[in-house]
Amino acid sequence: MMNKRISGFKEDLCNLCGVCLHECPVLELPLDEAKVEMKLLIEGKETRYVLQRCNTCLSCNIYCPQKANPYQLILERWNNLYKERGAPPLYYFVCPTEDRNIWQLLNLFLSNQERSWIYKWMHYVPKSSDTVLLIGNYTHLLPFIIGGSKLLKYFKPIDRIDQWEGGAYLYQGGYLDIVQKIAERTKRDFDDWGVNNVVATLDAVEYIFKEVHPKEMGVEHDQNFQNFDRWLLDNINSGEINLQNQLNLTVTVHDNCYSKAAGGYWETPRTILEKCGCKILEMKHIKKDSLCCGFGAGASWVKNISLPFDMISEGVKKFKEAEETGAEALITYCGGCLYLMWATKELLMSKIDLYHIIEIVRMSMGEEMNYPKDHVKRAWDVIAIITYSLLLSSFKKNFYIRKITYDKDLSTFKAKKYLLLRMIRYFFDFKLIRIVYAKLFRLLMPIMKTR
Numbered sequence: 381m382m383n384k385r386i387s388g389f390k391e392d393l394c395n396l397c398g399v400c401l402h403e404c405p406v407l408e409l410p411l412d413e414a415k416v417e418m419k420l421l422i423e424g425k426e427t428r429y430v431l432q433r434c435n436t437c438l439s440c441n442i443y444c445p446q447k448a449n450p451y452q453l454i455l456e457r458w459n460n461l462y463k464e465r466g467a468p469p470l471y472y473f474v475c476p477t478e479d480r481n482i483w484q485l486l487n488l489f490l491s492n493q494e495r496s497w498i499y500k501w502m503h504y505v506p507k508s509s510d511t512v513l514l515i516g517n518y519t520h521l522l523p524f525i526i527g528g529s530k531l532l533k534y535f536k537p538i539d540r541i542d543q544w545e546g547g548a549y550l551y552q553g554g555y556l557d558i559v560q561k562i563a564e565r566t567k568r569d570f571d572d573w574g575v576n577n578v579v580a581t582l583d584a585v586e587y588i589f590k591e592v593h594p595k596e597m598g599v600e601h602d603q604n605f606q607n608f609d610r611w612l613l614d615n616i617n618s619g620e621i622n623l624q625n626q627l628n629l630t631v632t633v634h635d636n637c638y639s640k641a642a643g644g645y646w647e648t649p650r651t652i653l654e655k656c657g658c659k660i661l662e663m664k665h666i667k668k669d670s671l672c673c674g675f676g677a678g679a680s681w682v683k684n685i686s687l688p689f690d691m692i693s694e695g696v697k698k699f700k701e702a703e704e705t706g707a708e709a710l711i712t713y714c715g716g717c718l719y720l721m722w723a724t725k726e727l728l729m730s731k732i733d734l735y736h737i738i739e740i741v742r743m744s745m746g747e748e749m750n751y752p753k754d755h756v757k758r759a760w761d762v763i764a765i766i767t768y769s770l771l772l773s774s775f776k777k778n779f780y781i782r783k784i785t786y787d788k789d790l791s792t793f794k795a796k797k798y799l800l801l802r803m804i805r806y807f808f809d810f811k812l813i814r815i816v817y818a819k820l821f822r823l824l825m826p827i828m829k830t831r
């Protein structure tokens with residue numbers, strides 16, 4: 381029997397003051413307009429801005445003086461819209477239960493080393509005494525950021541793509557009924573494994589298991605959840621992780637949307653970076669006001685064809701702010717943001733370096749990284765996959781997510797030909813073609829984006 385879903389929005393606390401949408405770093409609505417918009421949202425009527433332009437960044441929950449959780453109201457309304465119109469066809473590629481999803485397509489381009497790490501992570505069945513590390517759908521796309529590291533000796537890394545990061549990225553798009561099914565499925569997985577300790581590489585995933593599943597999906601887990609950054613800091617402080625190199629790097633920090641949940645989670649990554657010898661130069665929008673990497677623009681989609689342009693155009697704002705700081709490198713502590721930000725960096729041809737915080741720690745530990753080669757290659761793998769998926773999606777209709785668990789035939793290791801995708805990726809091996817493609821994308825962006 382399905383558990384009862386509980387709406388996170390507290391309508392009885394909302395006094396329609398409009399502060400949430402007035403302070404929103406994306407919408408910045410005049411107060412009067414914000415009040416009207418909020419009323420429309422509560423009444424379930426068509427909005428003028430929020431449902432079409434919100435980046436699902438979570439800041440409005442912090443701005444609300446009444447603690448009414450306006451963010452959860454937005455998710456409810458997107459959930460209603462999903463029931464009416466379905467998901468855009470481009471979204472097939474982020475559904476691990478659909479053919480031609482990004483994890484399946486990426487198999488064409490993984491190195492043998494990456495394949496062997498992933499194979500092990502996907503097939504290990506945990507024992508009750510294990511501390512499992514959830515690699516997650518997005519770190520899966522960039523396995524080299526953690527694969528082969530000494531950090532893994534403390535865990536059993538697990539990579540179940542059809543756990544959908546606990547539903548984290550679907551939750552942000554308002555696919556709430558699907559998230560509830562995922563919550564129930566992950567509970568079964570954890571209980572069957574009998575594990576007590578679960579560490580997630582993404583802070584978003586820790587939050588989903590600890591807060592969203594019990595409080596909004598009616599699914600209580602019995603495990604202890606921790607996120608990888610907190611684990612890193614504890615072990616750096618105790619001396620278990622030896623940071624032998626001070627990196628002397630000036631950096632700026634991207635705070636991801638989920639970092640704003642549960643009272644804000646901003647100091648842990650900054651402390652880690654300082655311990656690695658990084659000097660932090662902050663961007664204009666940080667912490668509670670931080671801008672999204674661009675991924676969230678997909679939640680408020682208007683036209684399927686515009687989705688990649690909307691996402692990258694939002695990411696442009698982040699790179700602009702990061703470059704303005706004069707820092708040598710932009711650091712993210714979210715693997716979900718990282719893959720999209722690398723695609724953005726390549727399309728913008730931005731010169732600022734871009735790292736995951738795990739890479740910074742590994743470099744400080746004295747571990748060798750193949751930076752930036754691995755990232756550049758993967759960014760163009762991802763751009764090829766998105767281009768290919770966008771072309772295919774032009775011939776498809778909106779859809780509903782019917783299955784949350786993939787069958788074995790859809791294993792991410794099933795090799796297929798995908799001639800068109802191979803051809804696109806082959807052309808991206810030529811620098812001149814990459815330059816022309818990036819320029820064309822930037823030229824089309826103002827015409828194609830919807831915001």
Ligand code: SF4
Binds near residue numbers: 406435439
């Ligand atoms: S989630 Fe972010 S972008 Fe959306 S309305 Fe709230 S503050 Fe604005």
Ligand code: SF4
Binds near residue numbers: 394396398445
């Ligand atoms: S959700 Fe909060 S900030 Fe927004 S209108 Fe209601 S009370 Fe005001």
